[in-house]
Amino acid sequence: MNLEGVEKTMLLTIYTKAKHSRQKNHKFYDSKAIEVISQIDYDFTMADKDRKMQLGVISRTIVLDDMVSEYISQHPNCTIINIASGMDTRFNRLDNGQIRWYNVDLENSAKFRLNYIEDTDRVTTLAYSAMDPEWASKIKADGDVLFIIEGLTMYLNQDDVSDILNIIDENFKNCTIFVEIMPPTSVENVKEISVEETDSKFTWGVKKGNELTKLNSAFNWIRDVNLFDGANVYKPIFRLFTWIPNIRNRMDYIAVLEK
Numbered sequence: 001m002n003l004e005g006v007e008k009t010m011l012l013t014i015y016t017k018a019k020h021s022r023q024k025n026h027k028f029y030d031s032k033a034i035e036v037i038s039q040i041d042y043d044f045t046m047a048d049k050d051r052k053m054q055l056g057v058i059s060r061t062i063v064l065d066d067m068v069s070e071y072i073s074q075h076p077n078c079t080i081i082n083i084a085s086g087m088d089t090r091f092n093r094l095d096n097g098q099i100r101w102y103n104v105d106l107e108n109s110a111k112f113r114l115n116y117i118e119d120t121d122r123v124t125t126l127a128y129s130a131m132d133p134e135w136a137s138k139i140k141a142d143g144d145v146l147f148i149i150e151g152l153t154m155y156l157n158q159d160d161v162s163d164i165l166n167i168i169d170e171n172f173k174n175c176t177i178f179v180e181i182m183p184p185t186s187v188e189n190v191k192e193i194s195v196e197e198t199d200s201k202f203t204w205g206v207k208k209g210n211e212l213t214k215l216n217s218a219f220n221w222i223r224d225v226n227l228f229d230g231a232n233v234y235k236p237i238f239r240l241f242t243w244i245p246n247i248r249n250r251m252d253y254i255a256v257l258e259k
Contacts, residue, residue, distance in 0.1 A: 003147075003182050009086070009107060009187040009200055010086035010087045010112065010113070011040065011042060011044075011062070011149065012044075012053060012057070012086065013072070013086060013087065013088070014033045014036055014037060014059050014086075014087040014088075014089065015033075015037055015044050015047055016047065016054050016057040016058065017028060017030045017033040017054065017057065017058075017061060017089070018033035018034045018037040019035055019048075019054075020054075020058050020061075020133075021033060022034065024179050025124070027058070027062050027233055028061055028062060028065055028093065028246065029093075030089055030092070030093055031092070032088050032089040032092040032093075032101070032117065033087075036087065036089070036116045036117060038143070040116070042252070046129075052136050052190065054216055055058070055146060055231060055234070056199025056227065056252065058231075058234050059227040059228070059229075059230035059231040059234060059251075060150060060151070060180065060191060060227050060230060060252065060254075061230070062229075062230035062233050062234060063227055063230040064090070064148065064150060064178060064180075064254060065090065065094065066092060066230075067178055067225065067256075068080070068090060068148065068178070069092055069094050069253065071146050072096055072099060073092060075143070075144035075146070076096055076098050076099070076143070077098050077099070077140070077143055078099055078143060078144040078145065078146055078149075079099070079100045079101075079102070079140075079141035079142075079143070079144070079145050079146070080099055080100070080101050080102070080145075080148065081102045081104065081139060081144045081146070081147050082101065082102065082103050082104065082140075082143065082147075082148045082165065083111075083130045083147060083148065083149045083150070083152065084104070084111075084130055084149065084150075084151065084152040085103035085104060085105045085113070085125070086104055086151070087112075087113055087116070087117065088103070088111070089117065090148070094115070095122075096126055099122065100140070100141070101106055101122060101123045101124070102123075102124050102125075102126060102138075102139055103123070103124070103125040103126065104125075104126045104128055104130060104135050105108075105125070105126075105127065105128075106129055107127040107128075110125050110127035111127065111128070112153065113125060118252075123154075124138075128136050129151075130160075130164050131151065131160055131163040131164060131167075132236055133167045133170070133171075135167075135172035136167055136168075136170075136172070137171075137187050139171075139172075140170070143209075143235055144155060144175075144176075145172050145174070145175040145176070146176050146177075146178065147168060147175060147176070147177040147178070147179075148178050148192060149164070149177065149178070149179040149180065150178075150179075150180040150254075151180060152180070153179060153180060153181055153182070153204060153205070153254075154180075154181075154182035154187060154202045154203065154204060154205055155200060155203060155204075156203065157203060158204060158215070159203050160204075161204065161212070161215060162215040162216065164218055165177075165212065165215050165216040165219065168259075169216050169218045169219070169254070169259065172259070173259075174259060175258070175259050176256065176258050176259075177219070177255075177258075177259075178210075178213070178254050178255075178256060179254065179255050179257065179258040180227075180252055180254055180255075181205055181206055181207050181209060181212075181224075181229065181252065181253055181255050182202060182204075182205040182252050183207055183249060183250060183251075183252070183253075184205045184206065184207065185249070185250055186202070186205065186250050186251070186252070187202045187203065187204060188207040190202065190250075191248075206226060207249070207256070208255075209221050209223075209224045209253065209256070212255055212257060213257075218259050219257040219258065219259050220257065220258050220259070221255065221256070221257055222256040222257065222258055223247045223255075224254070224255050224256070225253060225254040225256065226248060226251055226252075226253045227251050227252045227253060227254070228248055228251045231251070
C-alpha cells in the first residue's frame with residue numbers, strides 16, 4: 001500500500017491501539033482498531049520497534065479515554081468535536097448511545113478514514129484543515145461541547161494553535177477543550193523513529209497549559225494532566241521514576257481549557 005506521510009502517521013496510532021488490545025493485560029480494548037488493521041496491508045515493522053511511540057499512544061489513550069468518559073458521564077447529551085481525528089476510534093469505545101460526534105481532518109485524511117471507518121447517524125467526518133474556520137459552520141451543537149485535540153499541536157506553530165483557539169472562541173459560547181501539548185524540551189530532543197519515517201517533525205510546545213490563555217484570553221486554564229498518569233497504569237513499574245520532576249516534565253500532557 002502506497003501511503004502519504006500523514007496517512008502513515010494515522011496508521012501508526014490505530015495499529016498501536018489494535019496491538020495493545022490483543023495483549024493479555026490490555027488497559028483498553030479497541031475492537032474497531034483490530035477490525036481496521038486486519039483490512040490494511042502495510043508493513044508495521046518500524047512501529048513494532050518504536051517503543052517511545054507505543055508508550056505515548058497507549059498512555060495518551062488511557063488518559064484521554066478516562067477524561068472523555070468522565071465528561072460524557074457528566075454531560076450525556078454532549079457534542080464532541082475531534083480535531084485532526086486521523087483514524088481515531090474513541091467514539092466506538094466510549095459511546096453512550098446519545099452523544100453526537102464530529103471528526104475534523106484534512107481532505108485526504110478524511111477520505112482515507114472513511115474507507116475503513118464509516119460515519120453513522122451520530123458520527124460525521126468533516127474534511128477541513130483545523131485552521132480553516134469553515135468547519136465550525138458545519139457543527140450542530142445546542143448544549144455541552146467538548147473539543148479533543150490530540151497528536152496535533154506539536155506539529156504546528158504558535159500561530160496555527162492560536163487560529164484554532166480563535167475559531168473555537170468565535171463559534172462556540174460554552175465549551176471545554178482537551179488539548180495535548182508537548183513540552184519544548186521534548187520537541188527538541190524526543191525522536192520517534194516510526195514518526196520520523198513519515199517525514200513528520202515536532203515543531204512547537206509550551207511548558208504549561210496556562211500559557212495557552214495568552215493566545216486567547218477567552219479561555220480559562222483548569223489543569224494539566226500528565227500522560228505519565230496513563231503510563232503508570234500501563235506499566236506500574238514506571239511509578240518508580242515518573243514522579244521525578246526532571247523526568248515528568250518531559251512527557252506530553254493534556255491541558256484542560258474552559259470557556
